[in-house]
Amino acid sequence: MATNQTTSNGFQVNRSLLVGGVALAGIGSVLGAAGAALVCAALFSAGRSWVRGLxxxxxxxxxxxxxxxxxxxxxxxxxxxxxxxxxx
The missing domain is CATH 1.20.5 (Single alpha-helices involved in coiled-coils or other helix-helix interfaces)
Known part of the structure; x- marks a missing residue:
């Protein structure tokens, strides 16, 4: 029972699953932000090229x-x- 915490009403939280889920969500958020930054950079570059071509x-x-x-x-x-x- 070292990984589970029991409260007075019987609600049990598996800490290892909780920590793993938080870690994966954090990694996913960082990857999503990096992807969004790359998309913005690509669109900005394409826009600048388009304006130069006018x-x-x-x-x-x-x-x-x-x-x-x-x-x-x-x-x-x-x-x-x-x-x-x-x-x-």
């Missing part, structure tokens, strides 16, 4: 898209005003 920088693409959105918004507003005859 013909224009992401900031330039964002500025172009914003400018196009403003022009489209102004055109829609002008079309609405022409349809409804509003002076605003």
């Amino acid at each position: 013909e224009a920088a992401p900031a330039v693409l964002a500025q172009r898209a914003l400018r196009e959105a403003k022009v489209a918004s102004a055109a829609g507003w002008e079309a609405w005003r022409a349809e409804h005859g509003s002076a605003n």
Whole structure:
């Protein structure tokens, strides 16, 4: 009975199994974290390669898209005003 501990209500815990389970869970957690780090590194590297391969920088693409959105918004507003005859 050296590996089992008995409490007053009869609940028995096998310490060797408990320690083994905790050890395996710890090892699994470390391996999972290492795997997640490798996945993040691979995705980061692929993203950097993809950005380098673009013909224009992401900031330039964002500025172009914003400018196009403003022009489209102004055109829609002008079309609405022409349809409804509003002076605003």
